[in-house]
Amino acid sequence: MNETIRELLTRVGGLPVAVTELEDGADLYAAGLSSFASVQLMLGLEEAFDIEFPDNLLNRKSFASIAAIEQTVSHILKAREAA
Amino acid sequence: MSLPAFAADMALSARAHRVATVAAEFADLVDRDGRFPREAVDAMKAERLLGIQIPTGFGGEGASITEIAEVCSILGQACASSAMVFAMHQIKVSSLVVHGADSPWHMDFMRELAGRQLLVASATTEAGIGGNMRNSICAIEVDGDTCRLTKDATVISYGAHADAVMVTSRSNEGAAPTDQVMTVFRHGQYTLQKTVDWDTLGMRGTCSDGFLFQGEAPSAQIFPKPFAEIAAQSMLATSHLLWSSVWYGIAADAVLRAQAFVRAAARKAGGTQPPGALRLAEASNQLQLLKGNILSGLKHYEDARLDPDRLSSMGFSIAMNNVKLASSEMILTIINQAMIICGIMGYKNGTPYSLGRHLRDAHSAQLMISNDRILGNTSTMLLVQKPDTSLVG
Numbered sequence: 386m387n388e389t390i391r392e393l394l395t396r397v398g399g400l401p402v403a404v405t406e407l408e409d410g411a412d413l414y415a416a417g418l419s420s421f422a423s424v425q426l427m428l429g430l431e432e433a434f435d436i437e438f439p440d441n442l443l444n445r446k447s448f449a450s451i452a453a454i455e456q457t458v459s460h461i462l463k464a465r466e467a468a
Numbered sequence: 469m470s471l472p473a474f475a476a477d478m479a480l481s482a483r484a485h486r487v488a489t490v491a492a493e494f495a496d497l498v499d500r501d502g503r504f505p506r507e508a509v510d511a512m513k514a515e516r517l518l519g520i521q522i523p524t525g526f527g528g529e530g531a532s533i534t535e536i537a538e539v540c541s542i543l544g545q546a547c548a549s550s551a552m553v554f555a556m557h558q559i560k561v562s563s564l565v566v567h568g569a570d571s572p573w574h575m576d577f578m579r580e581l582a583g584r585q586l587l588v589a590s591a592t593t594e595a596g597i598g599g600n601m602r603n604s605i606c607a608i609e610v611d612g613d614t615c616r617l618t619k620d621a622t623v624i625s626y627g628a629h630a631d632a633v634m635v636t637s638r639s640n641e642g643a644a645p646t647d648q649v650m651t652v653f654r655h656g657q658y659t660l661q662k663t664v665d666w667d668t669l670g671m672r673g674t675c676s677d678g679f680l681f682q683g684e685a686p687s688a689q690i691f692p693k694p695f696a697e698i699a700a701q702s703m704l705a706t707s708h709l710l711w712s713s714v715w716y717g718i719a720a721d722a723v724l725r726a727q728a729f730v731r732a733a734a735r736k737a738g739g740t741q742p743p744g745a746l747r748l749a750e751a752s753n754q755l756q757l758l759k760g761n762i763l764s765g766l767k768h769y770e771d772a773r774l775d776p777d778r779l780s781s782m783g784f785s786i787a788m789n790n791v792k793l794a795s796s797e798m799i800l801t802i803i804n805q806a807m808i809i810c811g812i813m814g815y816k817n818g819t820p821y822s823l824g825r826h827l828r829d830a831h832s833a834q835l836m837i838s839n840d841r842i843l844g845n846t847s848t849m850l851l852v853q854k855p856d857t858s859l860v861g
Contacts, residue, residue, distance in 0.1 A: 401644055414696050417644035420602075420845065427852045443853050444781040445700065 389433050390454050397425035409452040414445065423448055430454065436461045480531065483515040484539040488546035495547035496817075498673035499825050502666065504629045505673045508543075508550035509587065517554065519582030521561045526575065527582035533562075533706065533773075534766045537713035544717020545724070548829035549673025551717055553587075553626050555710040556674075559703060560588040560634050563650065563691070566702040573688040577632075577652060588652075589630035591621040591681055599838065602699060603645040607638035608690065615651060615687045618680070622664060625676040631655050635681060636695050648695035651685065658683035670828030700780040705769045707837075708788045712762045712795035715833050719758060719799040722826045723751050726806035729813065729821045744809035751805040758798045765791035768861070782853040789846045796833035803827050 387409070395404045398413070399422045407416060418426075426448065431437055436458065438447075447457040469477065476482060491508035498505045512518055521536060522528025536558050543551035561581070568574025580586065592601040606619040617637050627633060632654045639649045664678025691698060726748055733742035768787050772778040803826050807814045810821040817824055 415639075415644065415647040415694065417646050419646065421848050424848045424851055431852070438852060440781070440783055440854060441777075443783065444777050445696070446777060446780070 386434075386455055386458060387451065390430070390451055390458075393426055393429040393433065394451070397429055398422050407451065409455075410450050413448065413450055418448075426454075430458060434458055434462065436465070480520065480529075480535055480539060481542065483517060484542040487511040487515050487517060487550075488542050491543055491550040492546035495550070496825065498547060498549055499670075499828075502668075502672035502675070504626060504675045505547060505550040505553065506629075508547060509553060509629070512550075512554060513585040513587075516585060518557060518585045518587060519561075521558055521565055522578050522582040523565065523569075526578040528578070533709060533769055537709055537762070537766055540710050540713035541717040541720065544714040545721040546717075547673070548714060548718050548826075549671055551714040552671060552674050552711070555714050556590060556625055557588050558710055559706045560590050562702040562706040563634065563698050564588075564652075567691055567693045567698050571688070571692050573686070574652070574691070577689075581632075584631075586631035587626070587629065589624055589627050589633045591619060591624045591627070591633050591635040591679075593621060593623045595620040595622050595678075597645075599841065601636065602648070602696070604636055604638045604648050605645065607641045607643060608649060608651060609641065610687050610690075613687055614684060615690060616684045617651065617653075618682045620663070621681050622678040623676045624660070624679050624681065625674045627660055627677060627679055627681075628662075628675065633658065633681070633683075635683065639694070646696065649690050650695045650698055651683075651690045653681075653683040653685050653689065657685040669831055670825070671832045697776075697780070700785075701776055704785060705779070705788050708792035709762065709765050709769060711833070711836060712765065712791055715795050715799045715830065716755075716758055716762055718826050718830050719755055719802040722803040722806035722823055723748075723755050725814070725821050725823060726751060726809040729810045744811075747805055747809050751802055751809070754798060754802045754805065758795060758802065761791055761794045761798070771861075782849045783856060786846050786849055786853060787856065789842045792837070793839055793842055793846075796836075796839060799830045799833060800827075803830050 391404050398418055401417045427438060442457055448454055487508060490511040491505060494505060494507050517539060519528045520531035524530045540551055540555045543554055564574055564578055568578060594605055596605050597603045606617060609616045617635060619635055619637060624633060632652055634650050634652050636648050636650050639647050659682050660679040662677050663680055666675055666677045730742050730744045730748050772784055778784055803823060807823045807827065810823060813819045813821040814823040816822060
């Protein structure tokens with residue numbers, strides 16, 4: 386999952402730094418992630434993992450770092466398994 | 469004065485109305501000369517309106533966004549420039565109240581602001597960023613306990629008349645354009661060299677000149693939170709809501725003037741319906757729609773206020789964007805309607821029904837953060853966020 390997220394981030398993130406140099410916990414907004422790019426990233430994640438982000442997770446915190454995205458996506462995948 | 473009479477005298481709306489009386493007296497002069505509404509702002513200080521939002525623990529009155537919106541509307545009915553200065557000041561104060569409560573320097577500043585009625589301006593726009601305040605080119609230089617900043621600020625509303633300016637910048641020389649902080653600089657800690665003159669169609673009294681800002685202050689004056697959080701959690705909502713409240717005031721006064729015109733015509737017509745009467749009914753309908761739009765936005769903010777996740781959610785941003793878009797467009801329709809009702813008496817300056825200033829001031833609304841930019845942001849968010857279909861919410 387970490388790899389898929391990093392791939393997507395490289396493709397749509399438009400960051401001025403190389404994604405490979407970002408730690409999992411690094412703040413993506415501070416690294417230069419724009420709000421437009423963050424939406425492109427969300428759309429990419431929905432496509433890649435065949436999920437849909439519920440409205441309550443569509444906030445800055447859920448996408449603030451690679452680790453946060455992993456957590457958000459895992460949370461949705463787990464909730465789906467349980468259902 | 470009896471205690472109940474004193475209480476009524478000290479009520480926020482009574483104080484706002486007294487300031488509005490002063491603002492109305494000088495409104496045409498301020499507009500004509502494009503000068504700062506000094507008398508109105510002095511009256512705000514005398515009535516202690518500048519510190520109402522500061523919590524009571526810091527010497528303020530802990531006024532809610534709804535109470536402040538009402539003051540904006542009352543002032544907007546008298547002089548839009550004065551009202552906008554008040555609104556912009558309160559937007560800066562909201563950042564202090566929401567994000568400064570953990571920082572000793574900002575807590576002291578809140579106490580002083582309430583005590584001495586300090587007027588705070590904002591320097592968020594910069595040459596070269598294309599109007600997007602969530603990007604900065606300039607970077608703050610932190611050198612131990614001191615910070616230094618130079619900013620080519622294309623707009624600092626009432627910058628030359630403020631007691632402090634809150635300035636955004638990149639957090640350090642190596643930071644990305646979106647990695648921003650905001651710093652409070654007090655009068656005496658900065659110089660302003662005027663670069664752009666504010667000679668505009670309307671809102672002429674806000675004196676939103678451009679300046680080369682150069683400041684040096686203790687580093688403790690940098691807000692401890694990233695500007696991204698400040699923008700999302702206090703500025704976005706308070707800007708759209710308080711601006712809209714000022715605009716509502718402009719439109720409300722236009723409708724009031726149109727009604728006075730129709731009444732005068734009705735008295736002369738001796739029983740027949742004057743021609744503007746139906747349009748007045750329409751204008752009153754539109755004004756009520758506008759009021760409903762702003763009130764629902766205020767309720768939305770009051771409900772979300774204490775929940776940072778909700779404040780930075782897309783659903784909330786879309787709701788606030790929609791308040792701004794609708795208010796800024798509707799006021800033009802309403803004031804135009806009032807102008808048609810009052811006819812040449814509305815078009816002329818210096819009559820009791822004059823609406824030229826209202827119309828010119830109102831035209832700024834679609835441009836203060838361009839509606840096209842806001843529509844663009846909302847359309848991006850709607851690629852993932854479902855539209856709000858609830859009625860009561």
